[in-house]
Ligand SMILES: Nc1ncnc2c1ncn2[C@@H]1O[C@H](COP(=O)(O)OP(=O)(O)OP(=O)(O)O)[C@@H](O)[C@H]1O
């Protein structure tokens with residue numbers, strides 16, 4: 001997506017002025033964020049910068065203390081994860097939560113198995129042929145190569161497992177997919193496989209948000225890069241028009257070294273003591 005299209009079209013998902021604290025920790029301060037259909041936004045920042053918290057606000061797991069949530073240009077009320085799920089916001093968490101002893105079809109449909117005969121039927125049976133057909137179509141749409149739909153996922157590679165976890169999030173009517181560190185545990189070839197899948201999500205018109213600590217991956221797959229620092233939006237960059245050095249400077253606040261929120265808090269406390277003393 002070009003910068004012009006981003007500037008003119010209505011974002012699919014938009015947060016305005018979102019703040020969230022956990023006790024004394026201000027995890028998010030007045031963050032504005034947006035992602036468009038057919039766009040991949042990279043979410044980067046140092047440990048503790050607020051990336052996961054921001055994604056959890058998007059998925060409805062955390063309710064912000066302040067701020068607005070818009071989907072399709074309309075302001076929405078979010079009171080839990082069911083609301084974003086209902087708009088079509090799907091999340092893939094880092095720990096994947098796949099069931100290793102179940103096969104691919106079972107993992108794709110876990111918790112939403114197709115029931116044949118309708119709810120009135122006393123003895124419910126899972127509609128296996130329907131699920132298998134839908135699973136095959138889903139994997140084909142996104143060119144996900146799995147040796148067999150009936151193989152246990154515990155036997156599969158990290159890249160295949162991540163692909164299955166992403167595919168599972170697409171069962172239903174996903175329009176935005178949130179990925180928290182999808183390549184963190186993967187080797188080179190498996191990372192390439194997952195990044196290719198992210199590109200196909202974009203080609204299918206989905207909005208994608210990817211948290212990553214790997215700037216090479218971010219530059220390879222993202223249209224825009226959203227940098228967070230100490231719970232604030234530090235800047236948004238067009239990937240095509242920026243360099244890794246600029247992004248690192250935004251992440252670190254131009255210090256050249258990565259600073260944690262804890263370190264910043266210590267320095268602030270020390271400054272306070274100096275001022276008082
Ligand atoms: N449930 C929680 N309870 C208390 N504090 C929290 C909670 N979740 C996050 N925090 C704090 O909020 C801040 C932001 O955390 P967050 O997990 O969003 O960072 P992050 O950018 O995802 O970091 P990382 O790269 O390490 O995953 C941190 O200071 C963290 O300790």
Ligand SMILES: [Mg+2]
Nearest residue numbers: 048051052053
């Ligand atoms: Mg995190």
